[in-house]
Amino acid sequence: MPHISIIGPVLPLEDKRRLVQKMTELVSDIYHIPKEKFMIHIFESLRENTGSGGELLSDKK
Template sequence: MPILKLETLDLTKDQKKQLVEELTETASRITGIPQEGYYVILKENSLDNVGSGGKLLSERT
C-alpha cells in the first residue's frame, strides 16, 4: 500500500482531483503497482501557517 503525500497551499476541489488522478497514474506507471493500491494524502496549509524569509506568506506582498 504505497502512500503519496503532498503538502500544498489551498487548492480547489478540481485541482485536488486532478492531482490525485495524475500522481496515482504516474506512480503506477513508473512502479508497475496497480493504481488501486495507492493512497494519496493532500495536506493543505493556509498562508498564515507557512513562512519564508522570516515572514508569513500571508504578510508578503
C-alpha cells in the first residue's frame, strides 16, 4: 500500500479534504492502482516550529 506524506502549514479541514482527494486521483492515475490502496498522511507544521536559514519562520517577515 503506497503512503504519501505531506508536510506543510496548517490547513482548514475542507482544504485537507480537497488535498487528499486530488492527490489520490493523481497518484492513482499515474500508478494505475485503485484509490482505496493509498494512504495519505498530512503533517501540519506551525511557523514557530519550523526553521530556515538559521531562523524560525515565525521570526521572518
